[in-house]
Amino acid sequence: MMIVALTPRVWGQDNATIAGNVADSSGAMVPNAAIDLTNNATGQIRETTSNTVGAFRVANVGIGTYTLTATASGFEKFTRTGIVVNVAQSLEENITLSVGSQAQTVTVQADALQVQTETSEVSTLISGQQVERLATNGRNIVQLAALGMGVSNSLASFGGINALTSSSNITFNGTRSTHNVYLLDGTELNDRGCGGCYMVLPSQDSIAEFQTLQSNYSPDYGIGSGGTITMVIKSGGRQYHGEVYEYNRNTAYNANDYFNKQAGRTRPEFMLNEPGGNIGGPLYIPHVYNEGKTRTFFFWNEEWRRLIQGATPSLYSTVMANDFPTAGQDLNYTPYVANAVIPKVPNLPSNATYTAMETGLGLTPGQPFPLNANGTYRIPRQMMDPNTVAEANSGAFPKPNLANGYQFTASPAQPNFVREDAVRIDHAINSKMQLMGHYVHDAVQPTFFPPLWQGSYVLPAVVAGQLPDSRNADVEPVLYCGD
CATH class of the missing domain: 2.170.130.10 (TonB-dependent receptor, plug domain)
Incomplete structure (x- = not known):
């Protein structure tokens, strides 16, 4: 199954906002002040101006650390560094300009502790x-x-x-x-x-x-x-960064639980490996494109998840080990519980050939099979279909593995494999218009026990796989404009 969503948005992918007022030292509002918001990691600049009452707002800001600058005629340049923007956050950053030359700069460090005052969320x-x-x-x-x-x-x-x-x-x-x-x-x-x-x-x-x-x-x-x-x-920046990782869990690290021990069951198999890696940075061609490394950035993450997990141990009644037939040999059938149904010779009066075979073997139709001295019932090999004998010994009907001789406990492995591709591209068209897109794809191969769509009885050695791969994809270009 492939699901692709192509969804343009009028609001940005991170949906953070920085707003505030520009005032002079007396508290009077300063209109038409030029405001620049610079992403420290990418060097990308968002530009806006304060309105007629000195207010400004920069919407759709991505997460990261920013530097805010403001300039106005007759005032010193104002710079605030270290502004940390988180996803879906609304920040208030008021600016106070001092009278002087723009050649002079007043630099202020943003508060490390930010209090949410813009919304009541x-x-x-x-x-x-x-x-x-x-x-x-x-x-x-x-x-x-x-x-x-x-x-x-x-x-x-x-x-x-x-x-x-x-x-x-x-x-x-x-x-x-x-x-x-x-x-x-x-x-x-x-x-x-x-x-x-x-x-x-x-x-x-x-x-x-x-x-x-x-x-x-x-x-x-x-x-x-x-x-x-x-x-x-994550998104790329002006410097290349990457990592390689591996996460692992294994049956060998786990202890068996009390109830499994009391029932004589082993630990269910559990092996989980999640290797992966990622890299992010600028997309550029030396002397040709994005030489300043401020326009286009990428981030790519690749991860493989490999899980082999035994199902919860289940207990089933099965055929006693001595009652599995062997090709070319009579079967000495042993009832596995007291008062079990005694096997009888089939009575098929309409099938003269079959009845003649039973009589020739010394059997009486409708009566129990001959009883051996050890309490077992002898079923002649001539009465057993070779195909049935082969299927019974194929593993489809598991032999008992508990001491009582007629029950079977199973924890079949359920392999599940996932490969995930995740790519994000950020591109600055200009200072007021930027584009972001990402693609995430999970290719999944699961196995189920008990099988999906099962009946009232499940053979303990049967699992169900889901093929072909189950695939999900998501694509989103986001185009937003500055205020």
């Missing part, structure tokens, strides 16, 4: 440092959303490695988990046919940060009545 930021350093079982990044205020969850300790199996059962302020909305760079991730699932499960190493919006958030996020989880893919 209740939200929780999961910073890039938290995304990178906090452990999640199975690396399901949505588990970090449970750290927010007013959030409760019934997430499984391990929910698998793809979007279909990973749990998203998180509730905000008591609302339904199926009413939550997941956004990736502004694009909706919800799988509308799955009741609260998401289309792709982004790699934890590809996410820069995300914000959980619990209540009172702006109408921009009005497509769900629950919480909104908005995530942002």
Whole structure:
């Protein structure tokens, strides 16, 4: 299955805003001041001016660290450095200009502690440092959303490695988990046919940060009545950066639990490997394109998830080991429980040939098979179909592996493989118009036990695969204009 969404937005992928007023030292508003907002990582500049009452606003700002400058005739140049912008954040950055020459510059360091005063929304930021350093079982990044205020969850300790199996059962302020909305760079991730699932499960190493919006958030996020989880893919900068990683879990690291030990069951097989790597930086051609490394940037993350997990150990009754037939030999059948049904010679009066064979073997139709001295019943080899004998010994009917001699415990492996490709491109057309696009693709090969669409009885050695691959893709170009 291939799902592609091409969704132009009128608001930016990170949807952060910086607003404020420009005033002189007496408090009078300064109109027509030139405002520049520079991304320290990319060198990209957003330009605007204060209006007739000295107010300015820069919308659709991407996450990162910025420098804000303001100039006006008759005033010294104002510079504020170290402004940290997070996803879906609204910042107030007021500017006070001093009378003097523009050749002189007043530099102010932004406050490290920022208080949300622009909106009344209740939200929780999961910073890039938290995304990178906090452990999640199975690396399901949505588990970090449970750290927010007013959030409760019934997430499984391990929910698998793809979007279909990973749990998203998180509730905000008591609302339904199926009413939550997941956004990736502004694009909706919800799988509308799955009741609260998401289309792709982004790699934890590809996410820069995300914000959980619990209540009172702006109408921009009005497509769900629950919480909104908005995530942002990492982007490239003027310097090349990359990493290679491997996450591993293995049966050898785990102890068997008490109940398995008491039942004589071994540890279910569990092997998880998640190797991957990423790189980001400028796209440029020396002496030809983007020589200043301020226009086009890329980020690429590739991850492989390989999970081999034994199903929960299940107990089944099967045929006793002595009762499996052997080609060319009589079967000495042993009832596996007291008062078991005694095997009888088939009575087929309409089949004269078969009845003659039974009589020739000394059998009486409708009566029990001959009883041996050891209490077993002898079934002649001539009465056993060779195809049935071959199938019984093919492994489709497992032999007992418990001490009682007639039960079988199984934990068949369920291999699941995922390959995820994630690419993001950022391009500055000019100081007031920029373009962003990302592509995320999960190629999934799952295996299920018990099989999907099973009947009332499941053979303990049978698993079901899903082929061809289940594929989900998401593409989003975002075009926004400065104020």
